[in-house]
Amino acid sequence: MSVRGAVLFIVLLAGVVGLQAVHEDNGGRPASTTANMLYVRSPDAMKRLALSYDSLLADLYWVRAIQHYGTTRLATDPETQFDLLYPLLDLTTALDPHFTVAYYFGSLFLAEPPPGGPGRPEEAIALLEKGLEALPDRWELAQSIGFVHYWWLQDYEEAAAWFTRASEFDNAPIWMAPLAAVTLAEGGSRESSRLLWSEIAQGVDDEWFRNEAARRLRQLDAMDYIDGLTEVVGAFEQQAGQTPSGWDEMWRAGYLPGVPVDPAGTPYGLESGVVGLGPGSPLSPLPTGPAHLQ
Amino acid sequence: MRLIGQIAVNVFKESVRDKVLYNLVAFAVLLIAVSYLLGQLTAGQDMKIIKDLGLAAIASFGRLIAVFIGIGLVWKEVERRSIYSLLSKPIQRYEFILGKYAGLALTLFVNVAVMTLAFYAVLAYLNTQYPESVQVTWSAPATDPGMLRAILLIFLELLLITAVALFFSTFSSPFLSAALTLGLWVIGHFNDDLRSFDAVVESPVAAYFARGLYYLLPNFGAFDIKAQVVYALPVPWQYVVTTTMYGCVYIALLLTGAVAIFSRRDFK
Numbered sequence: 001m002s003v004r005g006a007v008l009f010i011v012l013l014a015g016v017v018g019l020q021a022v023h024e025d026n027g028g029r030p031a032s033t034t035a036n037m038l039y040v041r042s043p044d045a046m047k048r049l050a051l052s053y054d055s056l057l058a059d060l061y062w063v064r065a066i067q068h069y070g071t072t073r074l075a076t077d078p079e080t081q082f083d084l085l086y087p088l089l090d091l092t093t094a095l096d097p098h099f100t101v102a103y104y105f106g107s108l109f110l111a112e113p114p115p116g117g118p119g120r121p122e123e124a125i126a127l128l129e130k131g132l133e134a135l136p137d138r139w140e141l142a143q144s145i146g147f148v149h150y151w152w153l154q155d156y157e158e159a160a161a162w163f164t165r166a167s168e169f170d171n172a173p174i175w176m177a178p179l180a181a182v183t184l185a186e187g188g189s190r191e192s193s194r195l196l197w198s199e200i201a202q203g204v205d206d207e208w209f210r211n212e213a214a215r216r217l218r219q220l221d222a223m224d225y226i227d228g229l230t231e232v233v234g235a236f237e238q239q240a241g242q243t244p245s246g247w248d249e250m251w252r253a254g255y256l257p258g259v260p261v262d263p264a265g266t267p268y269g270l271e272s273g274v275v276g277l278g279p280g281s282p283l284s285p286l287p288t289g290p291a292h293l294q
Numbered sequence: 295m296r297l298i299g300q301i302a303v304n305v306f307k308e309s310v311r312d313k314v315l316y317n318l319v320a321f322a323v324l325l326i327a328v329s330y331l332l333g334q335l336t337a338g339q340d341m342k343i344i345k346d347l348g349l350a351a352i353a354s355f356g357r358l359i360a361v362f363i364g365i366g367l368v369w370k371e372v373e374r375r376s377i378y379s380l381l382s383k384p385i386q387r388y389e390f391i392l393g394k395y396a397g398l399a400l401t402l403f404v405n406v407a408v409m410t411l412a413f414y415a416v417l418a419y420l421n422t423q424y425p426e427s428v429q430v431t432w433s434a435p436a437t438d439p440g441m442l443r444a445i446l447l448i449f450l451e452l453l454l455i456t457a458v459a460l461f462f463s464t465f466s467s468p469f470l471s472a473a474l475t476l477g478l479w480v481i482g483h484f485n486d487d488l489r490s491f492d493a494v495v496e497s498p499v500a501a502y503f504a505r506g507l508y509y510l511l512p513n514f515g516a517f518d519i520k521a522q523v524v525y526a527l528p529v530p531w532q533y534v535v536t537t538t539m540y541g542c543v544y545i546a547l548l549l550t551g552a553v554a555i556f557s558r559r560d561f562k
Binding site for chain 2: 048051052053054055056058059062063096098101207
């Protein structure tokens with residue numbers, strides 16, 4: 001290449017980079033309504049179209065499902081929905097029926113109530129049942145269905161039935177049968193929830209699930225602590241005849257040894273005499289279900 | 295036999311001169327780049343996805359070579375008119391066809407072998423990046439030798455595609471040969487639908503016709519056991535052997551057809 005040619009090449013290259021930067025400054029492509037588009041929704045059609053690339057396409061749909069969940073969860077626009085979550089997970093698991101993580105994570109994503117998720121436990125159950133059909137020896141899937149009934153639908157009879165079914169698998173852990181019994185006897189109690197999460201924390205291999213279970217356990221601890229603090233605040237109100245303005249006032253009055261912090265290390269909130277998690281606590285929001293975690 | 299070998303070596307050398315093996319660099323770069331990026335995107339599924347991608351890439355690069363070089367094996371010689379000087383030598387037409395086929399098969403073998411080595415090297419490296427607590431959660435070890443069964447069947451599929459491309463190239467243009475080869479490859483993945491065609495049509499004639507196609511068309515879907523090996527699911531050796539035999543017989547059938555057609559062609 002001559003010097004003139006090299007110079008031309010560099011100038012053109014700089015032009016391409018510069019124009020791309022201008023493009024970026026201008027905000028990229030004009031807004032379109034096709035961002036949430038899924039051209040093929042039918043798992044049967046996609047399986048045929050995939051030819052021999054089923055697994056790879058399943059991976060792509062899985063990555064897309066995670067991105068869809070993540071971006072929708074972080075979106076500030078209240079209109080943003082998790083519309084594609086189930087279709088993406090349905091396609092992922094149709095293309096690769098052995099993609100166990102897609103069933104487990106997918107059901108968690110789907111069942112999570114707004115604003116963290118779409119709050120569609122029925123779809124979570126449908127996904128898990130599909131998984132159980134494809135992988136009939138996985139007791140974990142039956143347990144997960146029971147879990148959705150327990151935690152998100154508060155249907156403890158159905159939850160206990162699924163835990164019982166999970167306990168009947170050849171390779172099921174020994175704690176599954178007692179879990180079913182406890183669920184039936186004390187479904188919805190904070191203690192039975194603690195037992196459920198503890199077993200999940202100890203039983204699963206995946207680090208994300210372990211962390212999630214540990215977070216739920218810390219939430220239950222925080223709820224216990226909030227109950228205790230609420231009693232202390234009540235005692236203060238009775239004595240002082242007014243609601244405390246903050247933890248400092250209670251601490252100075254000798255009701256508390258210091259500012260109380262939740263298991264994640266964030267100070268609890270106290271507003272108008274109501275105790276709750278402090279702003280910015282990683283344990284927030286506390287579970288809305290089961291409804292009567294007493 | 296010696297002549298077939300010489301033609302084969304020449305085809306291999308030509309493919310090296312044509313920089314066909316550059317795809318190996320593309321494969322390595324793709325695999326390394328994706329391995330680096332995936333950890334951020336896949337919620338702990340990176341090892342599975344790298345395996346899926348690696349196996350799919352081995353098959354895809356091989357298919358491109360098999361189709362686009364396969365269709366030119368005969369056509370190039372005719373187009374350059376070098377076929378006249380070749381056939382004026384003491385070379386039988388079947389030796390020419392078999393030599394061309396063996397040459398491309400050798401090119402594909404080298405490609406698949408090097409890509410397999412690179413694939414296992416990347417997996418072995420990635421294996422060192424994960425603690426044992428994570429490794430136990432994988433459905434199969436990172437460098438599971440069981441994946442070689444899938445690679446063996448991928449290689450056989452490539453040999454079959456080459457035979458299809460060579461067969462079509464003995465009597466049609468490169469464009470038409472490529473279209474026919476790719477078309478047959480696509481149809482070859484719908485064999486299960488052809489088998490159960492009677493469930494969707496009422497006409498028994500159409501059902502019998504579809505059934506006939508099911509037996510006649512190459513069953514490319516049978517060579518795909520990538521998903522099974524990634525999850526270390528059982529793939530009996532009997533299946534691998536039967537599929538290998540099926541592939542070999544089909545290749546022999548296509549080469550016989552290619553030789554028969556090429557032997558009748560008039561180059562005067």
